[in-house]
Amino acid sequence: MGGSRFHSLMYPWFATGHMTPFLYLANKLAEKGHMVTFLLPKKALKQLEHLNLFPHNIVFRFVTVPHVDGLPVGTETASEIPLSTNNLLMSAMDLTRDQVEAVVRAVEPDLIFFDFAHWIPEVSRDFGLKTVKFVVVSASTIANMVVPGGELGVPPPGYPSTKVLLCKQDAYTMKKPDPTIDVGPNFFERVTTSLLNCDAIAIRTVREIEGDLCDYIEKHSRKKVLVTGPVFPEPDKTIQLEERWVKWLSGYEPDSVVFCALGSQIILEKDQFQELCLGMELTGSPFLVVVKPPRGSSTVQEALPEGFSERVKGRGVVWEGWVQQPLILSHPSVGCFVSHCGFGSMWESLLSDCQIVLVPQAQLGDHIRNARLMTDELKVSVEVVREEIGWFSKESLCNAVNSVMKSDSEIGNLVKKNHTKWRETLASPGLMTGYVDNFIESLKDLVSGPTMTER
Incomplete structure (x- = not known):
């Protein structure tokens, strides 16, 4: 490490909602002159490359994800x-350990940011490096995991936020993995092992x-828990909303359009998808729904x-492609955001002027x-x-939007x-x-301090 500059290696979970905030954080580090080596699969490069605002300081390196039984070849x-x-x-990513060790050996970073790869602290100790578990979900999600053996819906002693505890109904509706398939540590074990063995925890939230x-x-x-803030990039005034959406949205009154987006990974059952569409139709408002084709269908159409x-022609669009969500939310015609409440979308909704309606996926406890957190x-x-x-009726969706x-x-x-107050x-x-500056100073202290094995 030269002077006060440090070099970070980043290994996020290979999901859009995780890779993107990792890269946002990398930009904040690079802006201050620090180096970042960012590990990702080749398929994600096109999606992320344009978000790298400091390509001289942030270097992408590819990881080949091995095939495991049960996944489509090439996943x-x-x-996907x-x-x-x-x-x-997650099990396939466990098999990339040799590749990660080779990169560590080649680039010699000062610390490693990681996500679900619970074995990263073991790798780092072999090289005398520090590790930071970067939590891109809410602090409430992690707080539920740091005291093992708790009962659903019952707060452990000293727990500060009872309203975000999962209840038994939530646990019932969350789909469990097939117990006959050996996939190694489960999600809870990965997170708790990571929390136990890392040098510091960074959380994408605000105090x-x-x-x-x-x-x-x-x-x-x-x-030590370090708080990064949402680490969104500053708006790039040179990037404009796609013309198709500018033209469509501009045909409606201010604050009249309902925009619904359910994230990059949620795939609904066909009946759930249809109930969503019918609920939007029932609102009587113009609407844009961005969603993946439901299970068993090749297109949304x-x-x-x-x-x-035919019934919604001229006022409703169901779209299965990628859209510029922050720019759509900032369009004056959009008055309501119907969201699955992924943590990134949560921050985007809080920073927008739109009314917020939430349809969290029952399979995802953090959502x-x-x-x-948002509602209660x-x-x-x-x-x-x-x-x-675990899903909702078209009437309940309509009632929530209209309310x-x-x-x-x-x-x-x-x-x-x-x-308005929170925005x-x-x-x-x-x-x-201020959050970013304090975070970087804490990282400097971490890098210069003793490792886990030296304490």
């Missing part, structure tokens, strides 16, 4: 597979929202409800916790009521007022840069 990222097979991709939870994690993990396209604690959103089967879109709605005015807090001058 490299989580966006259903959520139920994520554990297989204004989750400070008590960060302190709780630090106390029970006995590890072939899976649409009968007569749907459920995010929704509880911050009170900036409404959550669509789910049926016992925040109508100008005379009491709940709509309440969440709008709270949302102004998060956008206050110097807040985000």
Whole structure:
């Protein structure tokens, strides 16, 4: 390490919602003159390359993901597979250990940021390096894991946020992996092992929202918890919204369009997909739905409800391609964001002017916790009521959207007022840069301090 500059190696979980915030953080480090070697699969390069704002300081290196039984041949990222097979991709990434060790040997970093690869601390100790577990989900998700043996819905002693605890109903609806398939450590074991063996924990949050939870994690993990802030890039004024969406959105009144996006990995069942479409139709508002084709369908068009396209022609679009979500959210015609409440989308919604409606996927406990944080604690959103089967009816979706879109709605005015307060807090001058500056200073201290084996 030359002077106060350091060199980081980053090895994120190969999912869009994880690789992207890792790269956002890499940009913040590179902006201050630090070097980053970023490991990713070749399929992700096109998706991420344009987000590398400092290519002289951030170098991509490719990792070949070996094949494991149960995954389609050639699978490299989580966006290519259903959520139920994520554990297989994690096992495939475990087999990249030799490749990671070779990169460490070649580039000689000072520290390693990692995600679900729980074996990274073992690798780092062999080379005398520091490790940081970078948590790109909420602190509430990790806080539920630092005290083992807890009961669902029952807060452990000292737990600061009871409203984000999973209840038994949530656990029932979350799909469990097939117990007959040996995929190595499960998700919980990976996270807890990572928390136990890393040198420090970094969380993509702010203390204004989750400070008590960060302190709780630090106390029970006995590890320094560093807070990065959302680490979003500054808006690039040279990048404009695609003309097709500018033209379509500009045909509607301000704050009238409902925009629904469910992330890069969620694949709905056909009946869930159709209920979503019918619920949007029932709102009576113009709408844009961005979603993957449902299971068993090759396109969204072939899976649409009968007569749907004709009924919503001129006011509704269902789109299966990639869109510029932050730019759509900032368009003056968009008044409501229906989100699955992934952590990245949560931050984007908080920083937008849109009303927020949440439809967390029952399979993803962190999305459920995010929704509880937004709805029950911050009170900036409404959550669509789910049926016992874990999804929602078209009527419940319609009711949730209309409850925040109508100008005379009491709940709509309440969440709008709270949302405005939090948006102004998060956008206050110097807040985000202050988090990044403090984080980098903490990393310098970490790099110069003793390793786990030296303590």
